[in-house]
Amino acid sequence: MTSLQIRRPPAPATGAGGRRTNTRSSASRAEGRWGYLFLTPWFVGLVVLTAGPMLVSLYYSFTDFSLLSTPNWVGLDNYERMFTADDRFFAAVRVTLTYVIVSVPLQLAFALGIAVLLNRALRGISAYRALYYLPSLLGGSVAVAVLWRQVFGREGAVNVVLRGLGWENPPTWIADPDFALYTLILLRVWEFGSPMVIFLAGLRQVPQEYYEAAEVDGASPVQRFFRITIPVITPVIFLNAILQLIGAFQAFNSAFIISGGTGGPLDSTLFYTLYLYIEGFTNFRMGYASALAWVLLGIIAAFTAVNFALSRFWVHYEDGGR
């Protein structure tokens, strides 16, 4: 609230009172110039570090670039190979879609659940919030993936518990093609911190009067949650869904570490990005890897667009507008 007051620029110190409008517009023009000047580092970064490499990679996707030698133009060969002659590409798409479609809703539901629990006035609540956010900071890290390998390994903590419960020969979760992907999904769900924080912010924006009114009408807590909380925070759910969707498509670390960079066993953890990495940096098919990257961009864009299109039907904005 205080920020609103300081955001307005101070009145220009120069110029006589009579030429106020004039000075003002030239001042704002000067301000615009300064603005652009301050934007320059970011702008140079965009062109040199983002747009440039992206365009180069688009070019490479039409070549046979191998990293070690100069690229030759091959037209659409890479794209053709992808869709007609590459079983592993389809395996990677299958694995990644499963991962995204299963992990994103689970993670969001889990994050929302925790956010609701943390959205109350308890003593030391901020400590709990920080604590629950911790896995997100660690989740993508190498150390946790290594830990996951141990926990879900043959002699890991999970199996020790299961054996204790009488399951004599539980599977080696991370090394069994039926389960390996689900351990990664679990790891993803465990990284619920950042959507949780966003949910928490959203929950605190829900006007208390709504609840009070509903309580007066005799609505149960469950009803209040589904009839008030959820509808009001749909924009937040939508935002989180988009962010996590994009993030899940780009997941890499966990599969790289847990499968030892192979996507195994039997390609069951061959994330799209991992396959892209293997093609580019192990098989030195950088041109093909670039094509894979652009197809991934297309897939993510399509999913995001579909989400936006569907959002009209379920996302409600408080101000009634879109």
Next chain:
Amino acid sequence: MERRNFLRASAGIGLGALLGAGLSACGTRGGSGSASLTMSQYGSSSRLELLEQVFEAYAGSYPDRMVRLDAASVDNYIDRLATQVSGGNAPDVMGIFHNAIAQFARQNALLELDDHIGQALDTSEFTDGLVDLGRIGGAVSALSFGDNAHGVIYDVGLLESIGKSVPEPGYTWEDLLSFSADISRAVDGDFYGTEDRSSQLDQGFKVWLLQRGKYAFTADGELGFDSTDLTDWIEYWEMLREEGAAPPADVTAEAGGTFDSSALIRGYAANHQTYANAMSSMQALTESPLALTTLPIDPSGTGSGHFLRGSNWVGVFSRTDEPEAAVEFLDFMFNDPQAVEILGAELGAPPNRALRDTLDYSPAEQQFIDYVNLITDELADEAITLDQEFPAAWNDVNTAFGTATEDVRFGRADVSESVEQFFTTAEQALRAGS
């Protein structure tokens, strides 16, 4: 001469740093002239430390030379190196995995060493045939730091605890089956008699094939074996798993490619089938004494199936500013008594045979040296070049091989299906090139 004296003098008054670069760019022959080299290497910190010592010894012998270490972890070593090559700023001297040398050489990233051999680079004391292994497209593109061979490392402690001893060279595949099944039974399934490395195209399968007089790839870059060979191989390991001699699929899949994640070190199996030079690194990871033996033989086969392999390889960047100095440095690492003594068996059995026998080794290293001598001098069948060993589509064929064997192991496909799938995929990849 006068020019050089002038430069030397100016170096003394502080211009050296600037002018030194100019001088070295001129290039000098015969071990004189200053040069600054970079060498990249992967591996343990103790290995890198030994290399640093070699660099120091080199700078001691050639005061105007220096070598800087560019160390990187094994995991991203090759992609890092390829990126450096792509940018034209690769290290002058590069340690390279054997399966990447052909790839690098075919893309002209490696200096051809032929003209230097017998000149600045003395290979006359090397084991016969070692230099030829590094030929890609006919040209020597890399050198091996040492002789190596396929072998099996056993945990002697485990075996002794159940009254068994390490199989002597000459035991058969049949023997491995019964021996391993006995072990598994004796320990009631606590661990298995042998690990299952049947998915690794570059491991025991090659020995199995050569006992049938075949190589994985022909000189023309086609598959050197047929569906019968692969079917027999897969069925053999299927039998070991059924008999409980080898672990089930998920246990095998959990073991990683590194020594410390191997089934032997993790305590799931009594052995590790690998390259023999793993011996001392593996020994460092366990209290229990280890021993090295050959892979089994095929009594109806043509030979031992074992062959001379290179261990860790080294090449020179084709676009280095210092080709002569880099080659001279290679010669120093391979032939200088001090350098060879420092490195010991760290990178393989020292290729210089005259020096190899003069060194003191740790017990584990001594076992490795004795083993390699046994293979190279008595048992070895004919070896092939890295060019033939690793065709352009190597990675694809290797992946397809892993998939075919794993499919069976996990019960996802029957043997004939997966063999057929392998040949379709592999032949397609080989036709496509890379």
